[in-house]
Amino acid sequence: MAKKISDRHKQVLKVVQKHNDEYGYAPSYRDICEETEITSTSMVNYYLKQLEEVGYIQREENISRTLSVTEKAKRKYHQLLGITEDFINDMVRSLSVPMVGEIVASEPVPVPAGDIGLQDYENSVDLAASLIPRNADNENLFALEVKGDSMIDAMVNDGDIVIMKPSQEVKNGEMVAVRINEDETTLKYFFKEDDRVRLQPANPTMDPIFVEKSTPIEIQGKVVLVLRQI
Amino acid sequence: MAKKISDRHKQVLKVVQKHNDEYGYAPSYRDICEETEITSTSMVNYYLKQLEEVGYIQREENISRTLSVTEKAKRKYHQLLGITEDFINDMVRSLSVPMVGEIVASEPVPVPAGDIGLQDYENSVDLAASLIPRNADNENLFALEVKGDSMIDAMVNDGDIVIMKPSQEVKNGEMVAVRINEDETTLKYFFKEDDRVRLQPANPTMDPIFVEKSTPIEIQGKVVLVLRQI
């Protein structure tokens, strides 16, 4: 195992990445010699073996031109490898959030169980990742379509899409889907007060709901984004 | 020059594309034999020569594993090649809409003049293109941040972002930014009636505004999307 990634290692990484980008196929060991100060294919193999061991290179034994730089190496050496923001943006720019169902006041939120896979749902909503707060777990977001006018106090219309993340814990000021008394689901800003919970509508002209501690409420998720297509 | 692209040609195209996708490197001629009903490398060469002639394959002479399917072939045979909408979407998936300013009831909408370039504005909003209606002119969308509570009847909160497109013509049912009597800007669904215009709030519990033809109104843009980050 190499003690550290030397300049020669970095030269090799760079050539592999650059060749794949420019030619659309991997360099041979002899190609790497030509583009670096390495003069023998056994040294190329020596460096590649080490880069492979630390997970920066991928190759297939006894098959020609299979060298590729791994995602791990790209993240660590993106500047060296000439990987632009476009590449980084392409990795994080968009995500598909599964449309798991509908939200209505009369039913609990259909929070998916466990890890959500896109393949489990027929529809999804594509989002630019920059719209999602950094602390949201992008892996487990889900989308619900609002049915009916019962969410108007949340400034959410029939037909709007709410992007949510599963959560039972809430901080003050976060908007939650809360089921009150197993009777009604509503979207409200959540504030914990001394002896009760204040559920504040998004519509500033409407009054909050105060829920005594004796009333069971269930936090069914947090809202991170509302979308209204017109 | 092949008279036409036969099933065998298509098999070869498919294998080249599939191998590149799955393995990250190109197939050899023998790999292609194994994945098709072709039993000799000379026939593979025969088909590749023809595919190269019509511009569907790219390869380098005497260099191993350089086969790739060209963009021309991908566009023509995307279904055969298993090129999903994802590929097509990746080409058009997201767009950046410039944040040109704010919308408040007391000011006209700051509609940008002429073609909008991202470089003219410091901020932008990234959107998945699938959220935008097909008829919207993606080139000229602009974003405005809502200031104040004056758009509540439009179910739009202080801090929300509205995505708009410039437009002076409206169809019934579209949501517009309309300036009434050079006095107030509001977001409403627009309906032209016999002798007046009905501006319908998004909030179904609120009453519409009726504007007589004698009252000057100015359509300052159409709303295509509302975003609320929470």
Added chain:
DNA sequence: CTTGACACAGAACGAATGTTCGGATAGAAT
């Protein structure tokens, strides 16, 4: 001073791989 580890080199080898050759078959055109 000796030893071991690391970096380096050229050469040889064997396998992988693309190209070419000679030939066969079927069908269309003359």
Added chain:
DNA sequence: ATTCTATCCGAACATTCGTTCTGTGTCAAG
């Protein structure tokens, strides 16, 4: 009937290319 073209095949060959071998030099550690 003959010729031409397209399609097909296996084999051989040449080149490409990855792996291995043997050896050298440098430097740090003991």
